[in-house]
């Protein structure tokens with residue numbers, strides 16, 4: 001079991017973006033962080049992984065204080081950055097398999113652990129469901145959704161108990177979103193805490209334990225049916241929130 005505790009946390013830069021966050025998560029749990037563009041989703045994830053110092057408060061994993069310490073946070077948390085069309089593959093010629101193999105070797109060296117690299121690489125590429133025929137192809141040949149899977153694969157190497165992913169579904173087409181949602185949802189089955197920023201709560205709804213809705217320097221946290229209420233969503237999304245009977249649709253102007 002792993003726990004992540006945000007205690008009296010105010011995140012932001014020269015001024016607060018979200019203030020006074022207090023919550024505790026215990027594995028297994030999948031949390032969707034929602035909110036309009038500029039609400040503070042990326043800021044929250046960067047603060048949790050220690051690359052941004054909070055303006056106030058503390059972050060604990062299993063009672064270990066990791067606040068503002070990326071090296072310590074990195075022992076517990078893997079991070080998948082917000083990419084859209086991440087530059088992967090345009091930079092250096094490398095195959096899918098080599099990319100993950102390289103990361104696994106770096107991880108093994110850094111942690112001085114014995115890793116059966118070939119086995120780990122096979123397992124991870126299978127978990128993220130990148131088709132086998134692509135493993136020997138250059139990563140520049142991958143689609144946006146496949147690149148996203150590759151970044152998720154990289155984050156799985158450390159087998160960290162917490163995975164924070166910033167909009168992993170944003171660069172993926174409609175069919176790919178449904179498929180990748182299942183892959184992401186299953187990540188929590190390994191007794192992990194999975195934190196995902198997302199614009200469409202429905203995609204992962206079957207796997208979602210909690211929703212954190214942020215915006216206007218405040219937040220709401222709770223079970224999906226507690227948070228996904230028209231009057232709450234309307235407050236955070238204003239005019240971009242439309243309710244179609246039972247289906248919730250949030251206009252996503254994200255590029």
Ligand SMILES: Nc1ncnc2c1ncn2[C@@H]1O[C@H](COP(=O)(O)OP(=O)(O)OP(=O)(O)O)[C@@H](O)[C@H]1O
Nearest residue numbers: 013014017035036037038039040041042043044082
């Ligand atoms: N490095 C920075 N310095 C100062 N302000 C920043 C910095 N990065 C982001 N901000 C501001 O902090 C607020 C939150 O930004 P953040 O990127 O966390 O939003 P987001 O919810 O991830 O948005 P999006 O949906 O567009 O990804 C915005 O007002 C943004 O302009």
Ligand SMILES: [Mg+2]
Nearest residue numbers: 041042043082
């Ligand atoms: Mg963001």
